[in-house]
Amino acid sequence: MDETIFYGRHLLRSEYTGEWDEEEEAMRLIVTEGFNKENSQLTCNRCGTLCTMTVSYPCVCQNRCKYCRQCIKLGKITECSHLYSLEEPNQFPKYAYPYLKWTGTLSKQQAQASKDIRESIDHNSDRMIWAVAGAGKTEMLFEGVGQALEEGKRVCLATPRVDVALELAPRLIKAFPEVSLAVLYGGTEVPYQYTQLVISTTHQLYRFKEAFDVLIIDEVDAFPYYLNDALYFASEKARKIVSSVIYLTATPDKSMQKRIKRREIEASILPARYHGRPLPVPVGIWVKKSILKTKQNDTHIIIRHMKRLIEEGKQFLLFIPTISLMEQLMPIFEHSFKQSTFEWVHSQDPHRKEKVKKMREGGLQFLMTTTILERGVTFPNIDVIVMNADHRVFTEAALVQIAGRVGRAPDYPSGEVTYYHEVWTRAMKNAIKQIKNMNAVAARSGYLV
Amino acid sequence: MNGCMWCGTHFDSTYSFTELLFRPLKKERLCGACQSEFILLRECPLCRGCGRRHEDTYCQDCIKWQKLYPNYSFSNQSLFAYNVFAKEFMEAFKFNGDAELGQVFSKEVKAMLQKEDKHTVIVPIPISQRSKEIRGFNQTEIVLKQAGIIYQNCLEHIDNPENQSKKDRRNRMLSPQPFHVIDSEVGLLKQKKVVIVDDVYTTGRTLFHAADAVSQCGPTSIKTITLFR
Ligand SMILES: [Zn+2]
Ligand SMILES: [Zn+2]
Ligand SMILES: [Zn+2]
Ligand SMILES: [Zn+2]
Numbered sequence: 001m002d003e004t005i006f007y008g009r010h011l012l013r014s015e016y017t018g019e020w021d022e023e024e025e026a027m028r029l030i031v032t033e034g035f036n037k038e039n040s041q042l043t044c045n046r047c048g049t050l051c052t053m054t055v056s057y058p059c060v061c062q063n064r065c066k067y068c069r070q071c072i073k074l075g076k077i078t079e080c081s082h083l084y085s086l087e088e089p090n091q092f093p094k095y096a097y098p099y100l101k102w103t104g105t106l107s108k109q110q111a112q113a114s115k116d117i118r119e120s121i122d123h124n125s126d127r128m129i130w131a132v133a134g135a136g137k138t139e140m141l142f143e144g145v146g147q148a149l150e151e152g153k154r155v156c157l158a159t160p161r162v163d164v165a166l167e168l169a170p171r172l173i174k175a176f177p178e179v180s181l182a183v184l185y186g187g188t189e190v191p192y193q194y195t196q197l198v199i200s201t202t203h204q205l206y207r208f209k210e211a212f213d214v215l216i217i218d219e220v221d222a223f224p225y226y227l228n229d230a231l232y233f234a235s236e237k238a239r240k241i242v243s244s245v246i247y248l249t250a251t252p253d254k255s256m257q258k259r260i261k262r263r264e265i266e267a268s269i270l271p272a273r274y275h276g277r278p279l280p281v282p283v284g285i286w287v288k289k290s291i292l293k294t295k296q297n298d299t300h301i302i303i304r305h306m307k308r309l310i311e312e313g314k315q316f317l318l319f320i321p322t323i324s325l326m327e328q329l330m331p332i333f334e335h336s337f338k339q340s341t342f343e344w345v346h347s348q349d350p351h352r353k354e355k356v357k358k359m360r361e362g363g364l365q366f367l368m369t370t371t372i373l374e375r376g377v378t379f380p381n382i383d384v385i386v387m388n389a390d391h392r393v394f395t396e397a398a399l400v401q402i403a404g405r406v407g408r409a410p411d412y413p414s415g416e417v418t419y420y421h422e423v424w425t426r427a428m429k430n431a432i433k434q435i436k437n438m439n440a441v442a443a444r445s446g447y448l449v
Numbered sequence: 450m451n452g453c454m455w456c457g458t459h460f461d462s463t464y465s466f467t468e469l470l471f472r473p474l475k476k477e478r479l480c481g482a483c484q485s486e487f488i489l490l491r492e493c494p495l496c497r498g499c500g501r502r503h504e505d506t507y508c509q510d511c512i513k514w515q516k517l518y519p520n521y522s523f524s525n526q527s528l529f530a531y532n533v534f535a536k537e538f539m540e541a542f543k544f545n546g547d548a549e550l551g552q553v554f555s556k557e558v559k560a561m562l563q564k565e566d567k568h569t570v571i572v573p574i575p576i577s578q579r580s581k582e583i584r585g586f587n588q589t590e591i592v593l594k595q596a597g598i599i600y601q602n603c604l605e606h607i608d609n610p611e612n613q614s615k616k617d618r619r620n621r622m623l624s625p626q627p628f629h630v631i632d633s634e635v636g637l638l639k640q641k642k643v644v645i646v647d648d649v650y651t652t653g654r655t656l657f658h659a660a661d662a663v664s665q666c667g668p669t670s671i672k673t674i675t676l677f678r
Contacts, residue, residue, distance in 0.1 A: 057548040060585035069549060076546045 003028065004194035008088035008154065008211025010046055010237070012075045015207070016084070017191065025084070034081030035068070044068035044077055047206050048233030070230065071206050073186060085209045088240065090152050092196040095178040100146030102139070102175040107276070109447045110140040113268040117144035117246055120266065121153075121214050126245045128260060131270035132279060132438050133250050133375070133404025138168065140270075141216060141246070142175055149179055149196060153213035156198040156238065158205055160222045162186075165199050172199065202231055208238035215239045216246045221253060221397050222375065250375075250404060251397035251434070272442035276449035277413035279435050280406045282399070284389070284419045284428055291387075297332050302387060302420055309383055310340055310365050316383040318368045319402055321391035323348070326368060333368075344368035374401040381412035389419035389428055399431035453480035454550060455538065478553050486534035489557075490527050490678060499653055500525045501678045514653060521660060521671070527650055527678030528557050535677050539649065543588050551592040554676055558596040561674060562644070570638060570668075571600040574647040574659055575628070578608050588648050592676065600646070603634040604659060624654060628662040638666035650675040 001024045005016060012034075013020065025031075035051065036043045042051035049070035056064035056079075065078040077083075106114055113129060120127040121144045131137045141157075148155050157172070159165050162185045169183045180195035184204040202217065217235055239245055252260065260267040273279065287301060294300045298307075309316050320326045323346045330344070341364050343355045352372075359367045360379055367373075371393055384406050386394065394402075399419065406415035419428055442448050452459045458480045496503035498511030507515070514523065529535060542550040562571060573589040581587070593600045607627055630638065645659050656673045663671055 053549065057591065058586040060582065067546070067548075069547060072541075072545050072547050 001025075003086060004091075005192060006084060006086035007091070007194050008085070008208055010083050010085050010207055010209035012077065012081060012083060014075050029084045029086060032083045032085075034077040034083055035066075035079050037079075042066060042079070044071060045083055046074070046077055047071035047230055048237070049230065074203075074206055088154060088211050090154055090213075091194075092152055092154075092180070094152075097150060098146060099149045099176050099179060100142055101177055102142050104139060106139060107136065107272075107274055107447070109270045109272055109442075109445070110136055110274070113270055114140040114143045116266075116268040117141060118147055120144075120246065121148050121244045124213075124242050124244050126247070126265065128247045128249065128252070128256070128265050128267040129270070130249055130252055130260065130267060132273060133401065134273040134275075134378075134408050135270040136274040137218075137248055137270070138171060144246075145197075145214070145216075146176065148214045149176065152196075154196055154198070154211060155214040155216070156200055156205075156208075156212045157216045157218065158200045158202045158235070158238075159218035160202050161219075162201055164218065165201055169199055172197065202234065205234040205238040210237070210240050212239050213243050214246070215243065216248065218248045219250075219375065220247045221249045221251050221256075251400040253397065254430075269441065271438040271445065272447035273408075273413070275410040275413050276447060277407065278439040278442065278448055280403060280415055280417050281435055281439070282386075282403050282417040282419050282428075282432055284421060284424065284432070287420050287422055290422075291332060292328055297336055302385065303336055305385060305418065306337070306366065310337070314383055315359070315362070315364070315379065315381065316366045316385055317373065317379070317405060318366055319374075319384065319386040319394075320368055320370060321388050321393045323370060325388070326370065329368075340365045342366045342368065345373065346370045347372045371398055371402075373405070374398050375404075377405070378408045379405065380409040381415070382406060383416045384418070386417075386419045388421065390421040390423045390425045394425075394427060396427045396430040396434065399427055400434055403431065403435060453483055454478045454553065455483045456480060458482075483534075486532070488530040488532060490530055493530075498523060498525065499650060499678060500527045500675075501650075502530060510653065514657060518657060518661070521657075521664065523657070523660065523671070523673070525650055525653070525656065525673040525675065525678070526561070527675045528554070528561065529677050531649055531651075531677035539588075539677070543584060543648075546584055546586070548586055548588075548591050551588065551595045554592050555596040558592055558598065558676070562593075562596070562598050562646075565642070565644060569642040569644055570603070571598060572603045572638075572643060572645050572659075572663065573600055574645065574655060575602065575604050575606040577606050577627075589646055592648070593646065601634065601637060603630050603638060604628045604662060605631050624658075626658050626661065627655075628659050630662055630666055635666050638663060638668050641668050642670045643668040643672070645671065645673045647673070647675045648677065650678045 001021045002018055006029060032045055034045060036045050044051065047068060047070050049068060051066050051068060053066045056066050059065035059078050059080060061080040065080050067076050067078040071077065116127060129137065145155055157168060165183055165185055173181060176197060179197050181197040182193055182195040184198060184200040186203065215235060215238060235245060259265050291297060291300050291302060297303055326344055326346065343364055345352045345355050345367065347370065356377060358364050382405065384402060386402060403417045406417050407413045421428065490500060493502045494504055495501065496508040496511055498507050498514065501508060541547050573587060573593060576587045607629060643663050645656060645663065647656055650656060660671045660673065
């Protein structure tokens with residue numbers, strides 16, 4: 001039995017692909033029940049979800065069992081399941097110092113944040129990093145991570161999306177070429193190996209137990225509120241009792257902003273972009289009637305705006321709240337923009353990647369999208385138009401992220417963001433306030449050039 | 450959890466105010482978007498034999514079946530099209546073992562089987578011993594039970610080491626009879642209308658084998674029903 005597979009992990013027997021040795025199991029593995037049973041309430045020990053199932057189902061144990069639906073994609077936890085683990089021994093090889101081979105330079109604010117992160121890791125305390133889109137958050141983690149690795153600590157960087165995990169991997173391998181690294185996500189073909197550095201989707205954190213001395217959680221604001229409990233449970237379980245968690249966010253929610261202000265959590269704020277130019281401030285424009293209700297489509301304010309950008313040769317993203325609205329707009333756009341090249345993407349689109357690539361290479365004049373492109377994806381020189389910015393999918397965080405797509409490249413540090421709306425929403429107001437506030441802080445701190 | 454059983458979207462956030470006012474009192478299992486991914490076959494033109502979407506009376510496959518079983522006037526009815534979404538859904542239901550998902554079909558299954566008179570015997574297709582060991586449950590039985598349908602386990606699966614879903618189409622057509630009627634249940638089927646129920650109609654091989662086994666007991670008629678075609 002390969003013991004290392006169980007170091008700091010929390011696995012079902014079916015997740016271990018090697019030969020299962022009953023005797024060895026009895027001798028060494030720490031075994032816990034799949035469910036915690038208290039006052040006739042069942043709580044999943046892997047994901048912390050309370051089981052609300054009212055009936056039991058026939059089970060592999062020949063009896064009837066309830067099971068956990070929340071984490072079933074990782075393998076089914078039933079009342080008769082057991083979870084296996086071994087204490088994290090931090091058994092890692094030593095390399096020549098320094099582990100970090102990255103030689104780039106940090107901006108002034110990155111250098112400050114990097115120092116903060118090093119201190120938090122050193123003191124095994126938690127920290128929130130509030131960094132605007134384009135601040136360069138990966139680089140400012142390097143020193144702290146390097147120092148932790150040199151001390152033999154196990155480090156995990158967790159991100160909600162697979163794309164981001166796959167994009168981070170080569171950057172970390174380049175920065176720490178000698179250190180063993182695993183990239184974990186659902187559907188990976190590579191079998192799990194015990195490594196000192198782990199890049200993982202947040203979902204995969206459920207498979208760990210008291211494993212990490214340092215846990216960095218990216219985009220903590222990316223989850224719908226009802227998933228926050230599960231994420232919190234997963235991260236608290238995956239970290240060691242004595243450890244440091246670094247939370248990264250570009251748009252903390254209201255309650256987190258308050259906690260940062262009251263200094264309830266240590267926080268580092270990075271209000272400026274790496275290139276030192278202020279964030280483009282969105283402009284709200286009132287629309288009398290939606291395009292769908294206008295007879296002369298070409299005279300509609302949004303269509304005129306789009307035509308102007310096409311004439312100027314400026315690429316743009318058009319954000320649309322729902323797939324169904326997108327479908328209704330398609331025939332109108334196909335008519336109004338006959339001469340132009342454009343595409344549309346949404347969460348169910350299998351050709352998403354190719355279309356984004358085509359846009360990035362300049363092969364499209366514009367790209368229509370739902371909120372799926374609100375974060376992560378960058379284009380060098382674009383404007384952004386948000387249609388129906390007053391729709392409920394456009395939360396404060398979404399609107400800030402969307403604005404963050406503009407002016408990312410040092411060669412094209414500016415651009416226009418327009419929120420078209422029929423009513424002013426609190427989300428729009430707060431998003432603009434948040435962006436202006438970040439620019440003011442950046443200017444005061446001398447981070448702008 | 451007050452959300453869609455499939456995608457997890459909270460209903461509160463997908464309903465507008467008016468939708469909330471007129472929301473049916475019974476708790477929804479799927480959100481509107483996921484619900485619309487299931488295509489109801491009864492709203493399409495269908496093959497009279499296997500019940501797939503087809504413009505003509507009988508499809509090519511069914512013409513072959515008629516030659517192979519000339520004495521069996523078969524007619525299969527399926528609820529939904531077996532599209533990409535349905536495949537993914539059934540994968541989660543069967544292979545991940547998310548038995549609760551079967552509730553999604555309750556309403557339609559109930560509506561379809563309640564039309565039968567009360568002497569009709571409803572027989573689910575049994576699963577192999579191997580599948581039972583891995584999965585722990587027969588998905589067809591689960592769906593019937595969730596829909597509140599009374600059924601009889603008359604058929605038994607004679608074990609065949611290979612798993613049906615791993616075989617290619619040709620191999621499956623040639624596979625030997627895997628079912629037989631349990632001795633004590635033979636009398637139950639005699640002179641009765643029988644409805645055989647399965648989850649997915651793929652080639653029809655499974656259902657023809659089952660119907661063949663049942664027909665040995667002298668039923669007055671045999672119909673087959675599946676969730677997907
Ligand atoms: Zn669970
Ligand atoms: Zn069980
Ligand atoms: Zn749904
Ligand atoms: Zn047919």
